[in-house]
Amino acid sequence: MKIFYQKYRHAIPLIIYGIIYLAWFTHLERTVTKDFQVIHTFMDDYIPFCEVFVIPYFLWFAYVAVTVLYFFFKDRQDYYKTCAFLFTGMTVFLIISTLFPNGHDLRLQTMPRDNVFTHMVSALWQTDTPTNLWPSIHVYNSLGAHFAITKSVHFETKKGIRIGSLLLCISIILSTMLIKQHSVFDVITGIVMALVMYLLVYHVDVLFAMRRRRSENSSNPQIG
Numbered sequence: 001m002k003i004f005y006q007k008y009r010h011a012i013p014l015i016i017y018g019i020i021y022l023a024w025f026t027h028l029e030r031t032v033t034k035d036f037q038v039i040h041t042f043m044d045d046y047i048p049f050c051e052v053f054v055i056p057y058f059l060w061f062a063y064v065a066v067t068v069l070y071f072f073f074k075d076r077q078d079y080y081k082t083c084a085f086l087f088t089g090m091t092v093f094l095i096i097s098t099l100f101p102n103g104h105d106l107r108l109q110t111m112p113r114d115n116v117f118t119h120m121v122s123a124l125w126q127t128d129t130p131t132n133l134w135p136s137i138h139v140y141n142s143l144g145a146h147f148a149i150t151k152s153v154h155f156e157t158k159k160g161i162r163i164g165s166l167l168l169c170i171s172i173i174l175s176t177m178l179i180k181q182h183s184v185f186d187v188i189t190g191i192v193m194a195l196v197m198y199l200l201v202y203h204v205d206v207l208f209a210m211r212r213r214r215s216e217n218s219s220n221p222q223i224g
Helices: 002-008 011-031 042-046 051-074 076-099 116-127 137-151 159-178 184-204 206-219
Strands: none
Touching: 011 051, 011 076, 051 076, 051 116, 051 137, 051 159, 076 137, 076 184, 137 159, 137 184, 159 184
């Protein structure tokens, strides 16, 4: 049991944050129902409804989960960077949704077609309220997963995976608008937030800086 704990104890932050996030988000979904700021841009009116994009929208769940699990087992450093990226943006999203309740009115009153994809979209709309949307976590986490893959040494020579990740990431981002789950504003702000975190996590490397500072403090105790 001790060996198992030492080998997989880095799962603890993921589990704890997952519980906190789901509880917080569920609370928002139940309470933000009518008094919220409607997010809408003129560009939203020109984006067509394309139900087939519900497929990449749902693939997002596997895309992010598989990326996190891969690094969980394969590379603890990449795992911590990925979690830092995802957790930070998701927390910002929760804070914004709490302080600034938001939603949209983009969903169609009636489906323009009757097929398996429109049925999937209808089922999605029945379970997911059109609130708590800004910035788009679908967009932010998709970019986070793609950045994690492209910045990892494990995929430096795996061009096919990197290209596939990029195509899936782009299709997920497009899907948020094409099935009327998000406004263009949600998408743009999600991209901006992801780019800021990319600089902090993969260029400034805030995690390495924090570890180095702790190491220096422990090796040079103050004498008083």
